Amino acid sequence: MIFADQETEFCDGKENKHSWFRPELVNQFAHPLGEASCYEINLNYFYTHGGFPHLNASVYALSHLSKYGGFYELITYEEDCELFHRLSVNADRVIYYDKVVSKHYAPDRSKKNNVSTKTDELDVQLMRATLFNRLMTTSDREDFLTFARQHCRYALTRAAIVLIERDKVRSALVLIRQALGCEFKASLIVLYLRALSEV
Numbered sequence: 001m002i003f004a005d006q007e008t009e010f011c012d013g014k015e016n017k018h019s020w021f022r023p024e025l026v027n028q029f030a031h032p033l034g035e036a037s038c039y040e041i042n043l044n045y046f047y048t049h050g051g052f053p054h055l056n057a058s059v060y061a062l063s064h065l066s067k068y069g070g071f072y073e074l075i076t077y078e079e080d081c082e083l084f085h086r087l088s089v090n091a092d093r094v095i096y097y098d099k100v101v102s103k104h105y106a107p108d109r110s111k112k113n114n115v116s117t118k119t120d121e122l123d124v125q126l127m128r129a130t131l132f133n134r135l136m137t138t139s140d141r142e143d144f145l146t147f148a149r150q151h152c153r154y155a156l157t158r159a160a161i162v163l164i165e166r167d168k169v170r171s172a173l174v175l176i177r178q179a180l181g182c183e184f185k186a187s188l189i190v191l192y193l194r195a196l197s198e199v
Contacts, residue, residue, distance in 0.1 A: 001058070001059070001060055001088055001091045001093070001094045001095065002058070002097060003096060004057045004096070004097040004099055004100070005098055005100045005101065006100060006103060008106050009103055009104070009105050009106065010106045011108035028045075030042065037098045037099055038095055038097055039095065040093055040095055040096075041094045041096045043094060043144070044143055046085070046088070046147075047144065052081050052084040053084065054080065054104060057101055058084065064090070064091060068086060068090050068138075069086075070083065072131065072134060075127045075130055077119055077123070078128060078131060081131065082131040082134060086135060086138045089138060089139040089144050122163065125155045125162065126155070129152050129156045129178075132148045132151045133152055135148040136149065152182045153180075153185070156175045156178050156179035160172040160173075160179065163175065164195055170199060173195050176192045177192070180192070
C-alpha cells in the first residue's frame, strides 16, 4: 500500500498547503526508505492521530484487494475509511510518498449537496459504529483493536446523544450500553444515568 500527500481547498477558496502526514511526526512514526521521499509508516500514527489518506492519494495492490476485498457495500459513509484500515492492518508494508499528488475540495458545510453534509447525523454515527465494529473482526492486533473500539464507542455515544435530543431516550439507552461494551468511560455512566432519569 502506498499513499501520498494532498492539498485541501475550502469553499471560500482558501487552501491548506500543510502536509497531510505531519512533518513533525515523521521521525516518530516513519523511517526513510532507499527511494527518495518514501517512508515506511508505523500504523500507530493513524491510531494515535486519526484520519486516513483519501482514495485520490492512495494506491492498493490488486492482489491485496483480491485477498481482503474491496468496499464494504453495506455502508455509504466513510466506506473509504473502512477500506483503508482493513487493508492497512493486513498489509506487509504501508509506504508514504511525501509529495502532493491531488487536491481535496472540502465541502461547504452550509449546503446539503454532498454525502458529507446531506447525510443525517444519526445515520452518520450509526454507519461509523458499523464500520468500526466490522474492523474489529479483521485483525487481532491489540493496538488496532483498541483504536477500533474507541472509535466505535465514540460513534455510539454521539448517536445516543442525537437520540436523546430527539426524545428517543429508550433507544439512546440501548446505544449507551453498546458503547460501554466497547470501552468503559465514567462519562458514559453519567450519560446513561441522565438518560435513565428521563424515561
